[in-house]
Amino acid sequence: MDEWGSKVARTPLHASAAYNLVDDLGRELAEGYDVNDADETGFTPLHSACFQCSYDAAKVLLEAGASAGLQDKWGNTPLSYVVKNDENSLRMVTLLVEYGADPTIENNYGHSPLSNSKRMQGTEHLVPVLESAAARKTG
Secondary structure, eight states, rough: OOTTTTOOOOOOOHHHHHHHHHHHHHHHTTTTTTTTTTTTTTHHHHHHHHHOHHHHHHHHHHHHTTTTOOOTTTTOOHHHHHHHSSSSSHHHHHHHHHHTTTTTTTOOTSSSSHHHHHHHTGGGGHHHHHHHHHHHEEE
16 A cells, blocks of 8 residues: 555566565566556556665666666655655665656656756755756756
8 A cells, every 4th residue: 555545566676676585587588577567656666665775676777787767656756755865865866867867757747857956955956967967968
């Protein structure tokens, strides 16, 4: 169930990604689980890894072909979930932009990872990386 009480069907990849269980991820990917399989809310295993700042899991998923640009039902990409005041945020942001994450994609509320990094307290250190990635996307 999600935070509103709705049933949410997730694959084992979602849990392994959230808890940074890279050995389990490898096995599940070898068993044929879809790296981009989304639940009813559009949350993919990469969203799960990013929500928990599970760097190693995110890297495994990206190397296996996970899309860094998929949006959930709120319009958030995996990158949206790592723009926060957290010691692992810079590492996660850097990884995602290396795999093509677009920091200018807006969610349903008109906020992008780049705009959030500029307005949220404690995320100023992410702005240069996100601005550089945005310039590469437009340039």
